[in-house]
Amino acid sequence: MKALRYEGQNKVVFTELPVPVVSDGEVLVAVEVCGLCGSDILKIDSDLKGRDVPLGHEVAGRIELVGPGVKGFKVGDRVVVAHHVPCGDCHYCRKSSPSMCREFKQTNLDPGGFAEYVRVSARHVENVMFKLPTKVQYSQGALTEPLACVLRNIRRVDLREGDTAVVVGLGFIGLLTTLALMKKGVTVVGLDTDPARVKQASKLGLEHGYTGRENRTEAVISQLTTGRGADVLIVTAGPASLIPSRLTWVRDGGIVNLFAGFAKQPPAQLDLDQLYHREISVLTSYSPALEDLKEAHRMIVAGEVDLSPFTKSTFPLDGLDEALRQVRGRETVKAMIIPRKYGAAH
Ligand SMILES: [Zn+2]
Ligand SMILES: [Zn+2]
Structure with a gap:
């Protein structure tokens, strides 16, 4: 499959990666849209060479494969999935700081949303994956995580x-x-x-x-x-x-x-x-809690927030440079990457 891989400061390559293999409780999602977050840009701008730097976490797509034992989801389901999952019972989680849970940032989508497919772990499937009805566009669904960040912040204050x-x-x-x-x-x-x-x-x-x-x-x-x-x-x-x-x-x-x-x-x-x-x-406030993801998903499905002003600037997977240029140049307020589109002249 095609994917973007971070290789160093301002060096992200459009490359070929093996399609991840799913095991018990896991699913493979064909990514339809993945938002480009400010934190992705920050990582791209930073020298994190030698580290594993997953890019893209505002993911919406369609389930391509389900591993053994997956409950509640089937092949073909339209879904959104967040990238981090708190453990739920450590000191941080119990004290309402799930985004500071030591497991939180260690969990991730494999290899990250700027890829044709992502492997979604069993913990992600159980906690942070939500179905998207056909009436909701993938691009709006992909904004579940950033909306959840905002809702959590508003709740905090x-x-x-x-x-x-x-x-x-x-x-x-x-x-x-x-x-x-x-x-x-x-x-x-x-x-x-x-x-x-x-x-x-x-x-x-x-x-x-x-x-x-x-x-x-x-x-x-x-x-x-x-x-x-x-x-x-x-x-x-x-x-x-x-x-x-x-x-x-x-x-x-x-x-x-x-x-x-x-x-x-x-x-x-x-x-x-x-x-x-x-x-x-x-x-x-740094990142959302599970309840905020649920509420963001509910609001988007219910059409309570119109996110369409943010979903219009779309870029193919090999168009990241142009997306970065437009975001940095303030030509667009939000860039959405379409991972299953690439290779066209643009
Ligand atoms: Zn983000
Ligand atoms: Zn925890």
Whole structure:
């Protein structure tokens, strides 16, 4: 089968790999769509040579083969599958930190979603694989995992109807967060330095979108919250150095929520005395729990979120370079790889 393989910093090769062999409880999925995640790009940008670096984890496809003993799934089923499975009974899992479970990151799809086929382990089949009805496109189903990341984050910071959140960064994760919050009845103030991103957010229904250059953000937040400040500041992108000055946007007792990595950035200096006296918490969320995957899948199947704005930029398996170029150049907010398509002139 054809697949993409990481071979070093900015070196991903389009190559031939053996189709994985499935054993007891496992299934083989023919991958129809796999989203390109920011974390894939981060890995591609990093020098991880010599390590096994699976790429692609936002997978939707069709079951090609089932191993002995598989229950509840059959050949031909349309499915989505996540890449990590927590063990469910270690200290981390019991303390609601399943994404910190030591088994979590060690589990993966074989060889990763940027391949014509993936082997799905028995633990994945039992815990993180869901059926996709024919009315839901594979490309929307493939966004189950990123939506689950967003839902888990919102759950962590306990945002509810009537609350106010500031979302910094209106890339894919910022937009998805904005959509999910609006669906919940949370008032969102969205910020992105790129006017095109703000415009896109407005098209998706964001009422209060700014580039920050208007110098109106603080006044708008104040007005929307009768002077209190936002319940949560959700940082999905942007320089870490700006976070300290944004504490004034957060209400007393509110939350600074880090929902992005800050690789290669110098540490930000937060005013700890202010955090203490104003009881502001710093909360982060890295990856979803099983309940969030279930909820994301339910919402997508029920058509409660329209993910179609994110599924339009598709690329063949040998078109990763172009996908990377468009994402890095902010020409597209989300790239979807079609692994079973390649070899065409593009
Ligand atoms: Zn991801
Ligand atoms: Zn665990």
